[in-house]
Amino acid sequence: MLLKPLFEILGFVLWKFGRIFNFCFELLVMADNELGQLRNRDAAMRSRERKKMYVKDLEIKSRSSSPINGKLENHVELLKSRKSHHEFRTFCTAPDLGSKKCVPCNSKDMRPMNEDLANQLITKVPDWNLSNGGGKLKLARSWKVKTFTKGLEFFQAIANVAEAEGHHPDLHLVGWNNVTVEIWTHSVGGLTENDFILAAKIDTLNLAHLLRIKPK
Numbered sequence: 001m002l003l004k005p006l007f008e009i010l011g012f013v014l015w016k017f018g019r020i021f022n023f024c025f026e027l028l029v030m031a032d033n034e035l036g037q038l039r040n041r042d043a044a045m046r047s048r049e050r051k052k053m054y055v056k057d058l059e060i061k062s063r064s065s066s067p068i069n070g071k072l073e074n075h076v077e078l079l080k081s082r083k084s085h086h087e088f089r090t091f092c093t094a095p096d097l098g099s100k101k102c103v104p105c106n107s108k109d110m111r112p113m114n115e116d117l118a119n120q121l122i123t124k125v126p127d128w129n130l131s132n133g134g135g136k137l138k139l140a141r142s143w144k145v146k147t148f149t150k151g152l153e154f155f156q157a158i159a160n161v162a163e164a165e166g167h168h169p170d171l172h173l174v175g176w177n178n179v180t181v182e183i184w185t186h187s188v189g190g191l192t193e194n195d196f197i198l199a200a201k202i203d204t205l206n207l208a209h210l211l212r213i214k215p216k
C-alpha cells in the first residue's frame with residue numbers, strides 16, 4: 001500500500017531532476033557559443049591590428065628614397081583597399097614588371113637587392129635563371145638561334161629594348177648559334193628591379209622566327 005505513493009514521489013523527483021539537468025546543459029551550450037563568438041571577434045580585431053601595423057610599417061618604408069618605394073606605395077594602397085589581409089597578393093607580378101620603366105642606374109640611392117627578394121622576383125620571369133658568381137647576382141637566359149646572322153638579329157631586337165630603357169644586358173653568341181643574355185646592374189654590382197624589368201620586356205619580344213628550338 002505504501003509502495004505506490006513512494007514510487008510516485010520518486011518518479012516526480014527524478015522527472016524534476018531531469019528538467020533541471022536539461023536546463024543546465026542548455027545554459028552550458030549557450031555559454032560555449034558566446035565564448036566562441038568572443039574568441040572570433042577578438043581574433044579578427046587582433047588580425048586587423050596586425051594589418052594596420054604592417055601597413056604603417058610599409059608606409060614608413062615606402063617614404064624612403066629607395067628605387068623600390070614605388071612598388072611599396074602600390075603595395076600600401078593595395079593593402080588599404082583590401083577588406084582582409086588574406087587577399088593581398090605579392091606586390092610584383094610579371095605584367096607589372098613588363099609595364100614598368102627602368103630608372104637611371106646612377107641614382108645614389110640604388111642598392112643591389114638581397115637574394116631573398118631576387119628569389120621572389122625570379123618567379124615573375126620563370127624562363128630566366130638566377131646566378132650568383134662570386135657573390136654577384138645576375139639574371140641569365142639562353143636560346144638556340146637558326147643561324148649566326150639570326151643571332152645578330154636577335155641581339156638587335158634586344159638592343160632596341162635596352163636602348164629604350166637605358167639599361168643594357170651582356171650579350172654572348174657562342175658556337176655560332178648559342179645565344180646567352182645576362183642582365184645585372186653594373187653600377188651597383190648586383191641585381192636591381194631594372195634587371196627584372198628588362199628581362200620581362202625581353203620576354204615580350206616575338207623572336208620565335210629567329211630560334212631553332214621553338215619556345216615552349
Ligand SMILES: C[C@H](O)[C@H](O)[C@H]1CNC2=NC(N)=NC(=O)C2=N1
Pocket residue numbers: 103104105106166167168169183184185186187188
Ligand atoms: C646613366 C645610365 O643609367 C647608366 O650609364 C646605365 C647604362 N646602362 C646600364 N646597364 C646596366 N646593366 N647597368 C648599369 O649600371 C647601366 N648604367
